[in-house]
Amino acid sequence: MSTLANIKIIKTFLNKYDISPSKKFGQNYLIDEYKLNSILSNINITKNDIVLEIGPGMGIFTYEFCKYAKKVYLIEIDQSLKEVLTKVLENYSNYEIFWEDATKFDYSKIKEQKIKVFSSLPYNSAKKIIMNLLESTLDWTELHFILQKEVVESYISTPPKADFLANYIRLFGKPRIEFVLSPKSFYPEPKVYSAYMTVVRDDEYKDYNRRLLASYIKYAFSEPRKKVKNNLRKIILDLRHIPSEILDKRPSELMLQDWVRIFKGSI
Numbered sequence: 001m002s003t004l005a006n007i008k009i010i011k012t013f014l015n016k017y018d019i020s021p022s023k024k025f026g027q028n029y030l031i032d033e034y035k036l037n038s039i040l041s042n043i044n045i046t047k048n049d050i051v052l053e054i055g056p057g058m059g060i061f062t063y064e065f066c067k068y069a070k071k072v073y074l075i076e077i078d079q080s081l082k083e084v085l086t087k088v089l090e091n092y093s094n095y096e097i098f099w100e101d102a103t104k105f106d107y108s109k110i111k112e113q114k115i116k117v118f119s120s121l122p123y124n125s126a127k128k129i130i131m132n133l134l135e136s137t138l139d140w141t142e143l144h145f146i147l148q149k150e151v152v153e154s155y156i157s158t159p160p161k162a163d164f165l166a167n168y169i170r171l172f173g174k175p176r177i178e179f180v181l182s183p184k185s186f187y188p189e190p191k192v193y194s195a196y197m198t199v200v201r202d203d204e205y206k207d208y209n210r211r212l213l214a215s216y217i218k219y220a221f222s223e224p225r226k227k228v229k230n231n232l233r234k235i236i237l238d239l240r241h242i243p244s245e246i247l248d249k250r251p252s253e254l255m256l257q258d259w260v261r262i263f264k265g266s267i
Contacts, residue, residue: 004060004088005036007187013058017084021188025078026122030060030146032185039196042178043116043144045069050112052140054102054119054129057081059088061118066092073110075102103128107136115139120146123192127151127165134172135211143173143199152177152195160253164221170256171210173199205260213263220251228254232262241265 004010010029014020021027030036039061045051045068052073056062058081065072072095076085079099089095098105103125117140121129126147133140145152155175157166169175178196183189205213220231229239229247239247242265246258 003033003036004058004063005030005033007031010058010060010187013084013088017087019080019084022078022080025055026124027057027078028120028186028188028190029057030120030181030185031187032181035179035181035185035196036060036064038179039118039144039146040064042196042198043118043142045116050115052110052115052117052138054117054133055122056085056097057120059085061120062095063088065118066095070094071096071112073112073115074098075100075105077101103132105132105136107133107138110138113139114141116142116144118144123148123151123190130169134169141201145197145199146181146194147197148190149180149193149195152197155197159255160250162252162254163224164218164251167217167254167256167259168214169199170202171205171208171214173202175199205256208260208263213259216263216266217251217259224251226250228262232266236262236266239265 010031021029045065047068047070049069050071051065051069053062053065054075056074056076062072062074066089074095074097076097076099098109115138117133154163154165155169156177157163176198178198181194181196183191183193216232219235220228223231227248228251233239242262246254246261
């Protein structure tokens with residue numbers, strides 16, 4: 001077969017293995033071969049690459065990854081897909097599957113370095129999966145995500161409209177939206193548009209306690225209309241070492257460098 005991104009092939013597999021796309025796990029399968037090839041071209045997998053795919057589903061992308069990568073790791077929560085995934089990947093041995101929940105997965109199990117990560121993320125658990133991944137010890141170089149369009153827009157937002165997610169992900173890398181996917185690109189069709197985004201690793205802030213810094217940002221955004229000083233004085237006893245021009249702004253108006261200055265001034 002050329003690719004699995006075909007509605008006839010998807011329906012054939014669903015009928016043969018008596019399975020249905022799970023709403024619980026947010027399963028919407030890509031059936032747009034052009035978009036599939038565009039994403040694969042952007043990831044640009046070579047014979048030396050290590051790939052991690054979160055939520056492979058029926059293996060639409062996995063089938064392609066195993067063609068070219070040195071090793072492919074998979075994290076999948078839905079064990080009803082075992083039989084179909086085994087069939088799709090029957091000609092490959094360069095993969096390893098963890099049948100686990102990606103929101104809680106222990107990434108220390110993956111010892112490889114310089115990993116390219118891909119996931120078509122379920123809308124209801126995307127944030128938890130991404131935060132668990134970013135806070136892990138996984139040595140990734142690139143992240144490639146298909147997400148709800150509005151979520152991607154929040155990740156790439158900038159002041160004066162930046163939100164918590166935008167600041168959080170920039171602690172680890174540089175996010176960028178590549179293109180939008182219509183509901184018709186998937187089966188079953190979701191009710192919303194999706195977008196493909198990439199994050200290139202950037203360790204500019206690796207010497208900081210990024211988890212603690214993120215907690216400051218998250219706390220400030222708990223009441224986004226208030227000035228930063230009104231939010232942070234509840235958790236930072238002494239604000240005198242933080243410039244007033246930062247404290248008098250609202251959270252959405254701050255650059256990531258401003259949050260770092262707050263962090264430095266609080267310790």
